[in-house]
Amino acid sequence: MKKVKMTxxxxxxxxxxxxxxxxxEDKAQEIFLNAVNKNEVSAASQVLAWVDVNEQxxxxxxxxxxxxxxxxxxxxxxxxxxxxxxxxxxxxxxxALMLAASRGHQEIVMLLLAKGADVQLVNxxxxxxxxxxxxxxxxxxxxxxxxxxxxKRAERRAEVSQAILKARPExxxxxxxxxAEFEIGK
Numbered sequence: 055m056k057k058v059k060m061t062x063x064x065x066x067x068x069x070x071x072x073x074x075x076x077x078x079e080d081k082a083q084e085i086f087l088n089a090v091n092k093n094e095v096s097a098a099s100q101v102l103a104w105v106d107v108n109e110q111x112x113x114x115x116x117x118x119x120x121x122x123x124x125x126x127x128x129x130x131x132x133x134x135x136x137x138x139x140x141x142x143x144x145x146x147x148x149x150a151l152m153l154a155a156s157r158g159h160q161e162i163v164m165l166l167l168a169k170g171a172d173v174q175l176v177n178x179x180x181x182x183x184x185x186x187x188x189x190x191x192x193x194x195x196x197x198x199x200x201x202x203x204x205x206k207r208a209e210r211r212a213e214v215s216q217a218i219l220k221a222r223p224e225x226x227x228x229x230x231x232x233x234a235e236f237e238i239g240k
Contacts, residue, residue: 134169164198171183184203
């Protein structure tokens with residue numbers, strides 16, 4: 055009889071502890087979201103151990119998207135350092151880069167690009183971050199993104215040139231010509 059009661063008590067305690075843990079995680083996520091929305095970096099950093107920085111709300115928004123849109127540079131840095139994904143898209147297809155570009159947040163745009171934000175992504179209206187910056191009159195952001203694209207293209211061309219130079223002496227002239235024609239067409 056005592057063994058049955060102990061087993062029931064143990065099961066009850068396990069369920070209770072699990073419930074408390076879930077409540078604590080939910081409360082931590084709520085505190086975290088409020089801290090991000092208010093740009094309270096120290097408060098956000100205190101609950102990071104109990105939250106998922108990549109959690110999406112019902113509309114697909116992440117805290118990184120909110121911080122980028124509001125122009126909270128230090129918060130964006132914190133979130134990226136904690137593993138926030140830069141190319142997550144919300145239900146409208148917007149990314150943190152698009153939201154920052156559409157609001158003219160130059161430093162955040164540069165940071166997101168440095169962390170691997172994809173300039174080729176488009177939202178459900180077919181707009182890229184570059185187009186969103188143009189449409190909102192953020193010429194400096196347009197210049198930043200255009201320079202980034204030009205730099206990436208130059209890096210890609212240099213890589214292809216090196217591959218061609220390496221392949222030619224090894225007896226692959228047909229392949230190297232095809233690669234060169236393909237890359238020039240881009």
